[in-house]
Amino acid sequence: MKKLILKRVLQIIPLLIGMSFVSFIIIQSSPGDYFAQMKMNPEISPSTIEQMRTSFGLDKPIMIQYLMWLKNMCKLDFGISFAYHIPVKTLIKFRIKNTLCLAVFSIFLSWLIAIPIAVIAGYKEGSWFDKFFSLLAYISISLPSFFVALLFVYFISKTAVLPLGGTRSIFDINAGSFEIFKDYLKHLLVPGIVLCFVNIGGLFRLMKNNFVEIFNTPYILAAWARGVPARSIIFKHTLRNALNPMFTILGMEIGSILNGAALTEIICGWPGMGSLILEAVLSHDLYLVMGSLIISGFLLIVGNLIGDILLAFFDPRIRIS
Amino acid sequence: MRNFLGRLKKYSKVSYFSFWFLIIFYLVSFFADILIPYHFDYQFRDKPYHPPSKIHFIDTEGRFHIKPFVYETFVDDPIFRTYKENYSVRYPIKFLVDGPERNVFFIFKTKKYLFGVDAPAGIFLFGTDTYGRDIFSRLLYGSRISLSISIIGVLISFVLGMITGGFAGYFGGITDQVLMRIVEILMVFPSFYLMLSLRAMFPLNLSSIQVYFLIVMILSLIGWAGLARIIRGMVLSIKEEDYVLAARSLGLSHWRILVFHILPNTFSYTITAITISVPGYIIGESALSLLGLGIQEPYPSWGNILSSTVGNIRVISDAPWLLLAGAFIFIILINFNILGDALRNVLDPKNW
Amino acid sequence: MYLTRKTGEMEKILEIKNLYVGRIDGTKILPVLNNIELSIYKGELFCLVGESGSGKTTLALSIIRLLPKSFRILSGEIILCNKKITGISEELIRGLRGKLVSMIFQDPGAYLDPLFNIDTHLRESFHGNPVEFNQLKIKVITEVGLSPEILSVYPHQLSGGQQQRVLIAMALINNPSIIIADEPTTALDVLTTKQIIKLLDQIRIKHNPGMLFITHDLNLALSTGTRIGIMYRGCIVEIFKPNKEKPLHPYTKILMGYSEENHSDISDTTLMDTKQETDEKCIFFERCPEKKPLCNRKVDFIWRDETTGIRCIKYGQNSQM
Numbered sequence: 001m002k003k004l005i006l007k008r009v010l011q012i013i014p015l016l017i018g019m020s021f022v023s024f025i026i027i028q029s030s031p032g033d034y035f036a037q038m039k040m041n042p043e044i045s046p047s048t049i050e051q052m053r054t055s056f057g058l059d060k061p062i063m064i065q066y067l068m069w070l071k072n073m074c075k076l077d078f079g080i081s082f083a084y085h086i087p088v089k090t091l092i093k094f095r096i097k098n099t100l101c102l103a104v105f106s107i108f109l110s111w112l113i114a115i116p117i118a119v120i121a122g123y124k125e126g127s128w129f130d131k132f133f134s135l136l137a138y139i140s141i142s143l144p145s146f147f148v149a150l151l152f153v154y155f156i157s158k159t160a161v162l163p164l165g166g167t168r169s170i171f172d173i174n175a176g177s178f179e180i181f182k183d184y185l186k187h188l189l190v191p192g193i194v195l196c197f198v199n200i201g202g203l204f205r206l207m208k209n210n211f212v213e214i215f216n217t218p219y220i221l222a223a224w225a226r227g228v229p230a231r232s233i234i235f236k237h238t239l240r241n242a243l244n245p246m247f248t249i250l251g252m253e254i255g256s257i258l259n260g261a262a263l264t265e266i267i268c269g270w271p272g273m274g275s276l277i278l279e280a281v282l283s284h285d286l287y288l289v290m291g292s293l294i295i296s297g298f299l300l301i302v303g304n305l306i307g308d309i310l311l312a313f314f315d316p317r318i319r320i321s
Numbered sequence: 322m323r324n325f326l327g328r329l330k331k332y333s334k335v336s337y338f339s340f341w342f343l344i345i346f347y348l349v350s351f352f353a354d355i356l357i358p359y360h361f362d363y364q365f366r367d368k369p370y371h372p373p374s375k376i377h378f379i380d381t382e383g384r385f386h387i388k389p390f391v392y393e394t395f396v397d398d399p400i401f402r403t404y405k406e407n408y409s410v411r412y413p414i415k416f417l418v419d420g421p422e423r424n425v426f427f428i429f430k431t432k433k434y435l436f437g438v439d440a441p442a443g444i445f446l447f448g449t450d451t452y453g454r455d456i457f458s459r460l461l462y463g464s465r466i467s468l469s470i471s472i473i474g475v476l477i478s479f480v481l482g483m484i485t486g487g488f489a490g491y492f493g494g495i496t497d498q499v500l501m502r503i504v505e506i507l508m509v510f511p512s513f514y515l516m517l518s519l520r521a522m523f524p525l526n527l528s529s530i531q532v533y534f535l536i537v538m539i540l541s542l543i544g545w546a547g548l549a550r551i552i553r554g555m556v557l558s559i560k561e562e563d564y565v566l567a568a569r570s571l572g573l574s575h576w577r578i579l580v581f582h583i584l585p586n587t588f589s590y591t592i593t594a595i596t597i598s599v600p601g602y603i604i605g606e607s608a609l610s611l612l613g614l615g616i617q618e619p620y621p622s623w624g625n626i627l628s629s630t631v632g633n634i635r636v637i638s639d640a641p642w643l644l645l646a647g648a649f650i651f652i653i654l655i656n657f658n659i660l661g662d663a664l665r666n667v668l669d670p671k672n673w
Numbered sequence: 674m675y676l677t678r679k680t681g682e683m684e685k686i687l688e689i690k691n692l693y694v695g696r697i698d699g700t701k702i703l704p705v706l707n708n709i710e711l712s713i714y715k716g717e718l719f720c721l722v723g724e725s726g727s728g729k730t731t732l733a734l735s736i737i738r739l740l741p742k743s744f745r746i747l748s749g750e751i752i753l754c755n756k757k758i759t760g761i762s763e764e765l766i767r768g769l770r771g772k773l774v775s776m777i778f779q780d781p782g783a784y785l786d787p788l789f790n791i792d793t794h795l796r797e798s799f800h801g802n803p804v805e806f807n808q809l810k811i812k813v814i815t816e817v818g819l820s821p822e823i824l825s826v827y828p829h830q831l832s833g834g835q836q837q838r839v840l841i842a843m844a845l846i847n848n849p850s851i852i853i854a855d856e857p858t859t860a861l862d863v864l865t866t867k868q869i870i871k872l873l874d875q876i877r878i879k880h881n882p883g884m885l886f887i888t889h890d891l892n893l894a895l896s897t898g899t900r901i902g903i904m905y906r907g908c909i910v911e912i913f914k915p916n917k918e919k920p921l922h923p924y925t926k927i928l929m930g931y932s933e934e935n936h937s938d939i940s941d942t943t944l945m946d947t948k949q950e951t952d953e954k955c956i957f958f959e960r961c962p963e964k965k966p967l968c969n970r971k972v973d974f975i976w977r978d979e980t981t982g983i984r985c986i987k988y989g990q991n992s993q994m
Contacts, residue, residue: 018506023518030522142655144604146611147647150630150637157638164634222784224739226798226843227771237786244788259513263608267631277514278612281521289521296514316827317787 001319004312012301019297020073023290024066030286052079078291083283088291091276096295098167099272102265103257105188106195107250113196114203115246119239121204122211133204140201145260149194149267162190165269191261191268198260199253206249210242217241244315251307255300328667336663339656346653350464354425357458358437358444362619363421365443365453368394370402370640373448381408388413393442402639412442448642451629460646463621467610468653470536470622471602475595477541482548483584483591489549490556491579501553507546515543516605520614529620536615540605548594555587589668597661600654607650623650683979686850686883687713687736687774692749694728694735705731705744707908707956710974710982713851716881718874720894722928723904729887732904733853736885737774738766754850772800775844777854781836785828791839792824798843809846817842817872834865838872845876851883852876858888870897891928900980903928906956909974910984922985923963955986963987 055072072078078088121130156164168183214220215238223233262274269275273292280288312318330337349356365371376389390413392406418437422430438444446457489500507515519539527535559565560583568578603623609615610624611631618625626646630637637644694706706728713719723729734740736751738758751759754773758766775798778784785794795810796803811821817838828836837857844852854873858866874897877884888894894901895915902912903925911922920926955972958964968986976982 014502015506015509018502019509022506022510026518026522138655138658142600142651142658144607144647144650144654146608146627147644147651150627150644150647153630153634154637154641154644157634218778218780218783219786221739222776222778222840223786223797225737225770225776227767227769227800228797229767232797237789240788241786255511258511262511262513263611266612269632274513277517281517281614282525284521284525286521289518293510293514293518297510300509300511315788316790317829320827320830 001312005309008305008308015301019294020070023294024069027286027290048080073294079287081285081288083285088288091288092291092295095271095273095276098270099261101188102191102195102261102270102272103254105192106199107253107257109192110196110200110203114200115207118204118207119211122208122215123234125212137201137204140197143198145194145198146263146267148197149264152190152194153267156190163187164190167271191264191270194264194268195257195260199257207242207246210245211238214238214241244311247307247311247314251304254303258296258299329663332663332667336659339659342656343660347468350461350468353461353465356435357461358434359455359458360421360423361459361462361621363454365449368443368449368453369451371404371445371449371453373642374445380411390414391438391442391444412438414438414444447645448640450643456626456642456645459621459626460649463623463626464649466616466620467603467606467623470606471599474537474540474544474602475599477537478545478548479591479595481541481545482552486549486552487556487579487584490553491560491583504546504549512543516609520609529617532615532617536606536609540602544598544602551594552587555590556583559583559586593661593664593668596657596664600657603650603653684715685712686715686754688752690750692735692751693747694731695745695747697743697745705907708974709909710976711902711909713883713885715883716877717899718877718884718886718897720898720901721885721887721904722891722894722901723889725889727904728907729904730855733855733887736853737770737776771798772847773849774851774853775847775849777840777844777852777857779856780860781833781840782828784840785836787828790825790827794843795846799846813842813846833861834868837861837869841872848880849882851885853885855887908956908984910957912982914981922983923961924957
């Protein structure tokens with residue numbers, strides 16, 4: 001098991017190098033010298049520009065420049081944001097927490113709802129229950145996240161049942177940490193539900209297909225033939241086997257969650273990575289764009305890694321080979 | 322083809338309907354120039370955020386009219402932008418009405434519009450936007466832009482995917498290693514972030530044509546990787562088939578074998594893959610335009626019709642008909658999804 | 674070898690009377706099993722031989738009432754240890770599976786749940802007092818020729834032969850009255866096949882259950898079975914004792930190489946089509962080398978004595994009169 005994890009972690013290294021290379025190419029091929037632009041900006045002191053020049057080796061040959069970019073990336077140093085005049089790292093650190101909270105919340109919520117419904121629909125395949133939820137799933141996978149988000153914003157604008165935009169509405173310094181947490185959760189609710197709504201359909205379909213497939217395998221037939229009780233067959237054998245591929249999906253889901261989250265964040269005004277990269281693109285803040293890109297790729301890799309480790313943990317065929 | 326349609330119909334009536342719906346929708350968007358009641362950029366300065374026009378059959382005195390008609394509207398409350406109808410004159414809906422001159426298909430100029438009402442009244446099936454432009458006309462016109470971007474984008478990434486996937490799978494070895502590593506690295510990034518980063522390489526203020534091709538390029542650059550990986554897998558298995566070995570023993574060139582004997586066999590799958598991936602391109606284009614990074618005003622696209630609502634709760638609350646663009650996207654996507662699911666079964670040789 | 678084999682004390686543990694099973698295809702019902710007559714006595718090894726698609730597995734699955742969803746028992750009776758199991762509820766039959774009747778399958782690897790170890794599989798199969806289980810599992814696992822260490826191992830770590838022994842152990846643990854083995858050696862190599870056959874034979878002699886051994890290998894059946902049933906297109910055409918008498922049915926003779934098949938009347942459709950037209954003429958009509966004009970009508974299975982029978986007008990009448 002340890003060996004397996006180590007192997008997977010080592011496999012990440014070439015991906016990270018590739019990632020840094022892609023981002024380096026994007027920065028290099030962007031037209032215009034950004035430092036010239038910065039120099040014209042009176043708010044940026046010449047010493048800051050000089051500091052960045054040396055740290056990214058912009059006066060050196062291109063290979064050296066790449067190696068320095070790689071070295072800085074390893075230190076998570078993505079330079080200084082042109083627009084905010086603070087290190088990109090600091091900006092991302094502030095935003096990534098919100099995006100992760102949003103992603104984890106919506107994944108948790110969508111699994112919690114989709115898995116039980118999928119199990120029932122799979123068990124009663126072809127029933128009205130199955131047909132009804134399959135239709136809902138079709139609708140869910142066909143709804144673009146931004147449209148759902150806009151519909152929710154419309155709904156909130158009419159009813160004002162939940163707060164929208166930002167992460168908090170209590171700014172009292174004396175507020176207890178539980179109060180602040182509750183407030184944060186309330187703000188999380190709208191983007192979280194939107195994201196859950198968009199992802200739940202795909203999740204349902206996958207889980208239902210897995211369940212039906214496993215339910216028709218020989219080993220389930222053999223379990224019936226041995227006289228194993230129905231409950232045990234459904235929840236112990238079928239469910240656990242059907243959940244296994246979902247762990248791989250969990251890893252991949254992080255990617256689609258991040259994509260959907262970005263648009264949802266922007267529309268719902270949730271200060272996360274998605275709104276950060278948009279602001280960066282709009283203000284042509286290239287180092288901030290690259291920092292966000294690399295971190296988002298890194299999150300995806302970590303998500304896949306977690307999925308693989310979970311799968312190995314639950315599947316003896318991978319754990320013991 | 323008839324055979325295919327028969328199978329599709331047999332598989333499910335709904336998917337058969339989706340197929341024709343999409344064909345008709347594409348035709349409609351292609352002929353949007355002819356079908357719209359107003360030019361996409363024609364502004365009714367005095368009617369911003371006008372709600373969808375009420376189409377009447379019965380007038381104020383209770384008489385029934387065969388020809389549907391509208392009333393002229395005027396601003397009732399300028400703060401809340403509410404409109405009231407002026408019941409004094411009826412404006413029946415007419416066909417082939419005159420309007421400002423415009424270009425159709427960049428070929429000929431005309432003053433005729435398919436349908437409309439006499440000035441000063443206006444017919445706004447889906448309401449108007451901030452500048453008082455008819456959203457119905459903009460949606461139809463925009464669907465041509467959005468749908469063509471997705472089709473061109475998917476075809477380009479399909480060609481790229483065919484070439485790389487075919488080479489990687491057929492030649493294997495170092496070619497395969499290099500190409501697949503590139504694909505893997507591209508797939509490491511969440512597509513939205515990669516899309517924005519690629520967009521950031523270019524200036525924000527590009528001309529409409531430039532932006533159009535930029536979006537096509539960005540979308541196909543992001544999309545080809547997944548296709549390449551799948552085609553590679555298929556080529557890998559097909560190249561071990563007996564008939565390919567036979568072709569090789571006959572001394573056919575690698576190029577011939579790959580192009581004439583292997584890639585055509587991935588075709589039924591790739592048709593399905595294309596159908597399934599078109600929604601991604603539509604969403605990609607809409608998202609970019611929605612964020613103001615795609616198609617620029619005054620040209621409409623599904624995304625940028627929605628863009629005035631982003632971060633503006635009051636607009637959403639006052640003019641929810643702007644969200645109809647989202648509904649259009651949804652309808653197209655659900656039909657693509659239904660059709661894609663059906664094709665997966667219908668085109669699978671195992672199910673013949 | 675034949676001498677060690679007793680027919681037992683003639684206690685009927687399975688009786689099938691005039692069984693019809695059909696598959697529902699849309700609105701039509703396609704016949705799968707026709708007019709099945711079968712009885713199995715305690716301690717005997719009944720071999721059921723037939724081509725693939727002749728309905729052997731369907732027959733086995735009807736006995737434990739685990740037919741696929743689209744299959745239905747249309748008429749007839751199945752009596753297991755004096756209990757009629759056709760028409761009783763799913764709950765009642767569930768209690769009998771594994772206890773009265775247990776089953777061994779073709780491809781042993783596919784019939785073991787990959788996520789659970791052998792101990793869990795055995796524990797689930799056992800229907801008695803859990804306290805007895807710990808002693809019993811060691812006894813059973815050693816009886817099938819495995820070491821007790823195997824209990825903590827997962828299915829994918831075992832060889833095909835070991836997996837089949839585990840399946841046998843699971844079938845044996847409740848000491849059932851009848852064991853159905855559905856081609857248990859097809860997926861195994863020659864040497865392992867021999868060992869498994871020997872093991873099944875030992876078990877039969879020691880515990881004295883009835884055994885229904887399904888195979889497509891006539892030679893294997895001739896060398897191991899106490900009685901043999903031949904299946905053709907959903908019907909049992911003959912039941913005979915291999916060492917006592919020579920088979921009479923034309924189909925059996927062809928299988929054993931006594932006579933040549935009649936090819937003249939076989940069109941492609943008769944070879945390809947499903948089991949149909951059985952009401953109109955003898956099912957073997959087209960291929961039969963000994964056919965007569967009077968074969969052109971419905972033929973039923975006729976018991977010649979308690980243990981043997983035939984489905985042929987010519988020989989059925991001969992021996993009865």
